[in-house]
Amino acid sequence: MAESPPTIYDVASEAGVSIATVSRVLNGYSQTRAATRDRVLAAVRELGFVPNGAARGLSRGSKRILGLVFAHTPADDDLLAEEEGSLLFTDSIVRGAEESAERHGYSLLLSGAGGEHGDHAASVNALTGKTDGLILLDRVLPERRLSAIGKRFPIVLLAGSGRCRSAVTVRVDNEGGMRAVAEHLVAVHALRRMAFVSGFADSPDSASRGAALCLAVTELGGELRPADHLTADWTSSGAARVVQQRLASGGEVPEAIVCANDQMAVGVIHVLAANGLHVPDDVAVVGFDDVPLARHLSPPLTTVRQPTRQLGVVAVESLVALLEGIAPTRRDIVLPTELIVRGSCGCVADGDARGSAGSAAAAVVGSR
């Protein structure tokens, strides 16, 4: 049905020149006489010619395609688990990466690493053939696999632990962000007994946030008992569930609950309310990410902003640099985070729905 698309040969004969000339005017490295160039361009338009990417890639040895691999959230049996907590986070990264890739003349290939069932390693390996380089998100592959592939193929790690030596890593300053949270809670609100709600147990991001919070809280004279280190799954429902269990188990209610992302904070606020606990009067709640909705919740969410989109941008730029043979200045790139103080920690929120005005509605505390 669909007749095969025009090739460079069609254009050449249409314009009465050789394919070499067509190629030249299209890629414009060499000089071409204006007249012939116009003829070629006319023919291109006439035929609606678009260079075949496969042929081009084969010929010049570069497909101009970058791969971005993320780990599928285990949707499991739970059909409602569309509620993917990592969703906002991942997708913001994707946006940034796509935009940056395009700007550098590349396209972005997306992969969920073979779904949940499939062999992640095999899936990533296959992508190796379709792309020029790969960006791997948190949790897609164990470190040893990583270095195995990283030695033979350009790779950038995103939001990893930063401990992998065989590849460039881009991540955010979880430690600084959590320290800022701890300081604020202890110094400003005089809170002592904290709890932490984590994402997936195997997430480096979640782990480093929990560890940093615990360390800072302890140093500042607060307390974060192991029993109050709650393990959830990045989702509102998951967080609500573990907090519900924690409340049901009796024992003193923590004075503050810090969550590894904003979705979970919403779930926590919700379940606290269901138990007659008011935020922030009875319990302070803090999130992480600063998703757009955060400022519109009631109370507006105090949270740690991380430059999610920028994460994607920087990852792509690092990868492109790698591909162009530029030796990476640093193998561990850390992007800053900042504490955004709103109402859920007990501060008086004065911000309204407007956020574009000159001065931000919320206080900002740098993490570094």
Next chain:
Amino acid sequence: MAESPPTIYDVASEAGVSIATVSRVLNGYSQTRAATRDRVLAAVRELGFVPNGAARGLSRGSKRILGLVFAHTPADDDLLAEEEGSLLFTDSIVRGAEESAERHGYSLLLSGAGGEHGDHAASVNALTGKTDGLILLDRVLPERRLSAIGKRFPIVLLAGSGRCRSAVTVRVDNEGGMRAVAEHLVAVHALRRMAFVSGFADSPDSASRGAALCLAVTELGGELRPADHLTADWTSSGAARVVQQRLASGGEVPEAIVCANDQMAVGVIHVLAANGLHVPDDVAVVGFDDVPLARHLSPPLTTVRQPTRQLGVVAVESLVALLEGIAPTRRDIVLPTELIVRGSCGCVADGDARGSAGSAAAAVVGSR
């Protein structure tokens, strides 16, 4: 630095066979003696061989890559406009599409259609060379451009108006969903004066939702004045802004405000509260999408659920069918929506944070 990857020739000589044999065992169409097959496989593993996608695509005339093109939200000057309202929606589609593509043996190429500045048409045209088929989201191209490309290249439209004849369209039943909303508001809550908050003015989805609501409300004896048809931009802030203006302009406050998506509903609830109006006692608010957070808001959001992920899945399947030469049964595929009744319309919410149990916590009303 990176030595060029092994080719099929390397594998062949390593295994002591011809490249034809290697190709055969790798693609497994023809029979091969077990012994030689093992030798080849061993060589493949040994060398870490991965077929070059470009060469493969060139040879077999199919790149096994599908493109998904979305319109970049005009981030404009406003740096905070990361607040992309369409984000959740688009990204859920992307997930579904990616998963489905992978299942069918394809990869997914993502494109924001040249950023906001670039020529969308040119951008889409270029993608034509890197992919086997394209899925175009709402707003990326005007209809005439669409049909121009659609005639020469496999295309599926997503969330369009459904009026394009030159391509298969996949969309949701906006009309049914909005009718259900109107009926519920009028019949159950005896509300009459409604308002509608739209997304971008040029979005078919938003337009059809507004039109359907208006029609249904009027038919049911309610009222939706032109002045109460508020045009926003899919974002919380945008919605908050237009509603604030509407309130400031005086005049009777609508009894219900229906929004074209959930993000905007959140912004509306927020700004209403800022004006001393309580939801749902003073004003009922309804959203659209049923994002995961919706049930955890206070009050839990009454909204229209649409199968976002499924949208991506179906689009991919339609496209793959097209590529395999299967004539599309229908050129306009409409996925069902359903009204999810929670608290923000005035109903008593009894659902808690759990949502996976046998019976849903919220009432469900089919749209058809």
Next chain:
DNA sequence: TTGTATGCGTTATCAG
């Protein structure tokens, strides 16, 4: 400035 010829890595069509 332009044309000719070769290579890129696979698949697929032939013979053997």
Next chain:
DNA sequence: CTGATAACGCATACAA
């Protein structure tokens, strides 16, 4: 069952 070999569409070194 296996091995040569011809496409596939484009870029490019080399000639003219």
